[in-house]
Amino acid sequence: MSEGNGQLKLTAKDFKSDQEVRWCPGCGDYAILAAVQGFMPELGLERERIVFVSGIGCAARFPYYMQSYGMHSIHGRAPAIATGLSTSRPDLSVWVVTGDGDALSIGGNHLIHALRRNVNLRILLFNNQVYGLTKGQYSPTSPVGQRTGSTPMGSIDQPFNPLSVVLGAEATFVARAIDTDRKHLTEVLRRAAAHEGTAFVEVLQNCNIYNDGAFDPVREDAPNRIYLTNGEPIRFGPDGEKGIVRHVDGSCTIAEVSAVGEEALLVHDEHAEEPSHAFALSRLTLETVGTAPVGIFRDVQRPVYDAQLAGQLEVAHAERGHGDLAALLNAGDTWQVS
Amino acid sequence: MTKPVEQVHDVVIRFAGDSGDGMQLTGGRFTSETALLGNDLSTLPDFPAEIRAPAGSLPGVSGFQIHFSDEDILTPGDAPDVLVAMNPAALKTNLRDLPKGAVLIVNTDAFTDRNLDKAGYAANPLEDGSLGHFHVHAVALTTLTQEAVKEAGITKREAERSKNMFALGLMSWLYNRPTEATVAFLERKFATRPDIADANVRAFKAGYNYGETSEDFAVSYEVAPARLPPGRYRNITGNQALAAGLVAAGAQSGLPLFLGAYPITPASGILEELARYKQFGVRTFQAEDEIAAAGAALGASFGGSLGVCTSSGPGVVLKMETIGLAVTLELPLLIIDVQRAGPSTGMPTKPEQADLLLVMFGRNAESPIPVLAASTPGGCFHAAIEAARIALKYRTPVFLLSDAYLANGAEPWLIPDPEALPDISTEFADRPNDDGRFQPYLRDPQTLARPWAIPGTPGLEHRIGGLEKQDVTGNVSYDPENHDAMVRLRAQKVAGVASDIPELAVDHDPGAKLLVLGWGGTYGPITAAVKRVRAAGGKVAQAHLQYLNPMPRNTGEVLRRYERVLLPEMNLGQLLKLVRAEFLIDAVGYNRVRGLPFTSAELADAIEGML
Secondary structure, three states, X not given: OOOOOOOOOOOHHHHEOOOOOOOOOOOHHHHHHHHHHHHHHHHOOOHHHEEEEEOOOOHHHHHHHEOOEEEEOOOOOHHHHHHHHHHHOOOOEEEEEEEHHHHHHHOHHHHHHHHHHOOOXXXXXXXXXXXXXXXXXXXXXXXXXXXXXXXXXXXXXXXXXXXXXXXHOOOOEEEEEEOOXXXXXXXXXXXXXXXXXXXXXXXXXXXXXXXXXXXXXXXOOHHHOEEOOOOOEOEEOOOOOEEEEEOOOOOEEEEEHHHHOHHHOOEOXXXXXXXXXXXXXXXXXXXXXXXXXXXXXXXXXXXXXXXHHHHHHHHHHHHHOOOOHHHHHOOOOEEEEO | OOOOEEEEOEEEEEEEEEHHHOHHHHHHHHXXXXXXXXXXXXXXXXXXXXXXXXXXXXXXEEEEEEEEEOOOOOOOOOOOOEEEEOOHHHHHHHHOOOOXXXXXXXXXXXXXXXXXXXXXXXXXXXXXXXXXXOEEEEEOHHHHHHHHOHHHOOOHHHHHOOHHHHHHHHHHHHOOOXXXXXXXXXXXXXXXXXXXHHHHHHHHHHHXXXXXXXXXXXXXXXXXXXXXXXXXXXXXXXXXXXXXXXXXXXXXXXXXXXXXXXXXOOOHHHHHHHHOOHHHOXXXXXXXXXXXXXHHHHHHHHOOOEEEEEEOHHHHHHHHHHHHHHHHHOOOEEEEEEEOEOOOOOEOOOOOOOOHHHHHHOOOOOOOOOEEEOOOOOHHHHHHHHHHHHHHHHOOEEEEEEEHHHHHOEEEEEOOOHHHOOOOOOOOOOOOOEOOEOOOEOOOOOOOOOOOOOOOOOOOOOEEEOOXXXXXXXXXXXXXXXXXXXXXXXXXXXXXXXXXXXXXXXXXXXXXXXXXXXXHHHHHHHHHHXXXXXXXXXXXXXXXXXXXXXXXXXXXXXXHOOOEEEEEEOOOOHHHHHHHHHHOOOOEEEEOOOOOOOOHHHHHHHHXXXX
16 A cells, blocks of 8 residues: 555545445444544545445445445455455555455455455454344354344354454454444554555444344443553553453463552563464453453564565566567467468 | 488377376477478377376376378367377277277387286287287387486486487487477476486487387388468467467556466466566466456456456356456456366366356346357467457456367467557546546447546546446446346447457358358367368358357358258357357257367268258
8 A cells, every 4th residue: 555645635524425324223334434434534545546345244335435436346255356456556545344244254265365465455344243234144253152033043153253263364463443432443443554464453343233232341331341552561441450361371361450460461562473462362252251352463564465466577577678579479489481 | 221201291190198208298399390390280188187197097198199281280180190109008098099000109118017907908919919900119118218318327217207208209200300499498498407308318319210220110201391371480279379368468458467367277377377477567366266366357457457367167157256246347357268078077178168158147147248269279369359358348247268179289370460469458437427427337328338447546436336236327226227227238238249340251162051150169170071071072161150249240141041050069059059049040069078179070970961
């Protein structure tokens, strides 16, 4: 993604398209849309250089509401389509908007491969742990036991932990935010935008129709959120009385700071090359500990696919000149017939 | 003492051996020598999908057939005049194709009890008199090779591996082929192992000299250069021609070429070839799967590249979802289907023409797509440019069909002049098109193509997607009348391509009441069969479709000119269905699906049966 010129005077309003927003009233997507539109001017890019690509699902309607270029594509394929766009157009800022079914079920393969390649993309996964657009079937992030239209006796599927999955897929930037926590979400978007390579952001998003209240312990109860701050011991609770400790087996648990002492707390390191730190944090979930960390789990540098591909083209130009079609056609053994 | 040289006009040689015997390399080199000499030629590599089936086994046999002549030829030949069999399995699997009186050169060293057993021979065919109908040359190829290369200082195993070059040398002597290019080739190929290069050159020369000195070979043969149209030639396979055609399409459109591909036989060669052309600004993306390959190509098209996918049937089925999206997005996308025998995995290295109805109709709902088919290996070059032209001009996905026979078969190719290639450039939208507004689906009244506004163009920001769109604005619409209109518009746009392509040409024969209609890779065998029938006095006309959808505007009129229409296809009658449905013509099919190209003899029989 290219740097903006910093001279633009755009506002959130400039990023609102003329299309009527058609999510259900009360959907968490409204808050995310507002946060993204509010953040966009900070990119410092002209609107024409921003592209939103989505797949299928409620979240995938997002591009229609953004006054930028956009494509509402097919189920799960947005990372693949965005990969072709981003690698062939390094001047663009390409954003993928996806959901838990789109990204982790039908599109799981595309997601993990975009991440391992480190394509220059920002991927926003709106996780509501349910299929909303198809009216409430369980998703690959639904907890075991969740009763939905397709699981009347409760889900028996072990769910994916989205952050654990993407960390396993060699993601270089991994973050989580909450739909209604606009200030923090905006900060996460800012960091994601600044990252070179694939930035993956899980947004905990409430589906008030089919899975209302799924994230209430952190969404409704702010003191329960574990905000990650780089370089600082990880603490939370109304008075910071709880913290995270890491054990010799690599796992993390929650402890009372008064019982273990502040020095025993895990100090957050976004830039740890070794992904096990971020992975251990990703295992702290509503299901395991009743709360969840939010913020930047991991932010490391690795060569970016787009730049490397462009680099190979430059090397080829430098070594072999700009392609000569006549030479290509005449390659190998040739002979003259007169 | 120099042996006598006989002039012959037309020869078919088949090299057959174990997958590890290097038969494809041997055939390829003989082809190059033959091309340099100026014969017309056509080749048919025939190899198993397994890289190395168990040594000496029947499934592990790999063959390469070359037909060369002093006149214009169209096929790799129906039956070999000469079979080089490197082991008993190669003899067993190829003998049935060998006519009486043919020459058979066998490597006697490979006829061990163990190898005979693997090939299912109860007795040694070299000794039981069963080869009495053939001129057998029993040559101890392995021993002679090892003897020849012992100075090269390589291992016994490495020495043994040079025996294909001994065979090549012998055949090069037998048909008086030029040898310098092969020596240079070997030195280049094994540049990092000069000892191996030396051994291969020694084996090659020893084979050549063996022909010269052995009493087993009394005469050698010469095939004079063919009278081809003047110009500079090279050998080219269909896949090479497609790769070159795609690079040319990029150059002629002024757009960067983006290839999304996933390895699949027999299309992978195009990906590998294009990956070497980065100096042309070609981006090749080996995707995680066939779906992503199509998706990435479409994403690149959205961004203003010439997006291309290369695949084969089993991959194409996976791409159809994305291609359907391209239909409704109305963005250019070129999909090349190098057809292979199926269903399912089928026979990956063998040709078939059974994807026609797949590419025509294999998508949900009304999603018409232009379809073209290449007819010859060299013809793949111009077909790629033409398919790209239609995709760009009409903002539509386009299918180009090739097959495993065209992909791997080689022929001499008159190298085109880049200056003479068509301009296929197109224009991006750069300003509002409707009173200060930009309407992404406001169509060109002539072509019905919509404007192509790429990201980065100020003021034309717009959203497109797979949901049905309102005519003109492109906004999501569920309006019944609008949907009906949009379905018809997309169909009209594709049908309209018919006004922009050449009429179907007929090679008419005065008095002919029978027309042979073909499409795709059967062009060579059909044309050869027609020639053969005419030479025997039969009256037959021929036409070959390069455009399957839409078909040339005069197709119906051409078909109605003849009392009978014969339609040979390597499927169970797919174009036949289309022709009958479209034109109400009672055409007759000739259908074989053996994973091998038609022979001109069988087609000549079929034609004669209908005269």
